[in-house]
Amino acid sequence: MSTNSIGHVQLEFMTTGTVRIRPSMRSQPLSKIGLFRRIRSFLDREWTDPIPVGVFLIRHPEGLFLMDTGQSPRCNDAGYLPRGAFLSGLLTQFTIEHHDGILEQLHKRGIKATDLKAVILSHLHNDHAGGLEDLVVEAPDLPIYVSREHWKAFGEHPFFASIEGATPNHWPKNFSPMVFDFQDRPLGPWKQSFPVTEDGRIAIVDTSGHVPGHVSVVIYGNDGPEQAQVTYLLSGDATYALDLLDKEQPDGINDDPMRAFQTLQTINKFARETDVVVLPSHDTNTPRLLDERVVYKPSGRK
Numbered sequence: 001m002s003t004n005s006i007g008h009v010q011l012e013f014m015t016t017g018t019v020r021i022r023p024s025m026r027s028q029p030l031s032k033i034g035l036f037r038r039i040r041s042f043l044d045r046e047w048t049d050p051i052p053v054g055v056f057l058i059r060h061p062e063g064l065f066l067m068d069t070g071q072s073p074r075c076n077d078a079g080y081l082p083r084g085a086f087l088s089g090l091l092t093q094f095t096i097e098h099h100d101g102i103l104e105q106l107h108k109r110g111i112k113a114t115d116l117k118a119v120i121l122s123h124l125h126n127d128h129a130g131g132l133e134d135l136v137v138e139a140p141d142l143p144i145y146v147s148r149e150h151w152k153a154f155g156e157h158p159f160f161a162s163i164e165g166a167t168p169n170h171w172p173k174n175f176s177p178m179v180f181d182f183q184d185r186p187l188g189p190w191k192q193s194f195p196v197t198e199d200g201r202i203a204i205v206d207t208s209g210h211v212p213g214h215v216s217v218v219i220y221g222n223d224g225p226e227q228a229q230v231t232y233l234l235s236g237d238a239t240y241a242l243d244l245l246d247k248e249q250p251d252g253i254n255d256d257p258m259r260a261f262q263t264l265q266t267i268n269k270f271a272r273e274t275d276v277v278v279l280p281s282h283d284t285n286t287p288r289l290l291d292e293r294v295v296y297k298p299s300g301r302k
């Protein structure tokens with residue numbers, strides 16, 4: 001990777017351990033409707049191979065940003081999960097060592113949490129917000145972006161959030177993130193977006209469906225060969241993997257498959273119109289897709 005220098009926007013992928021999930025949770029055809037999708041996921045006795053639990057470090061002239069914080073290295077300790085979360089263990093199996101935690105991984109790179117400009121959370125599920133607890137001990141004033149819709153659904157209803165796979169018992173004390181509203185700034189097929197940096201080279205777009213108010217991050221990087229411009233979409237959990245995005249198959253655990261499906265359609269529209277490297281948080285291919293800057297194009301069945 002080229003070295004960081006002024007004016008450049010660069011991206012790095014880290015995984016906070018790995019997770020195995022149920023194949024039915026990974027995806028189900030849209031024709032499988034409503035509650036049965038979830039029941040099928042809970043009854044599934046199979047596990048997928050281990051997949052990453054991704055965090056992105058974004059180097060921008062305005063500072064360092066994280067997209068998500070990964071899982072906590074303490075997530076398998078007795079009593080870690082909140083009372084409402086008894087179902088989570090049926091769906092996920094995390095493998096994570098102390099040194100896999102986000103804070104440790106930043107320290108290894110010579111970065112302190114106080115060096116971060118902000119954290120952007122795709123959503124508050126425990127495998128995305130699990131690192132917050134450690135980051136905020138080191139950097140109590142760290143700005144954390146959460147979308148308004150997601151904060152209303154999860155942040156203001158911690159018990160509901162814990163049933164849905166969050167760990168509000170480990171959120172920062174008196175957690176008050178930077179709750180943002182989208183602005184009328186079109187970005188590709190999205191009518192609205194939220195610019196995180198003044199130059200708009202890090203921007204947030206709505207990719208709801210996996211959970212209400214789930215967001216993805218668009219990065220206009222210039223870390224390609226000869227510092228060429230590369231556009232990235234950090235898609236969070238809008239899809240677990242590119243083959244599922246291509247098939248427009250929503251995951252099996254969300255509460256709104258139709259909205260998740262529409263989000264996949266929007267991402268595919270973006271990818272048809274723009275050369276974009278799409279990087280899901282849990283795709284085993286994500287490190288390679290990033291290293292080789294593989295432009296994603298939908299196969300064109302639609």
Ligand SMILES: [Zn+2]
Pocket residue numbers: 125127128237281282
């Ligand atoms: Zn996830």
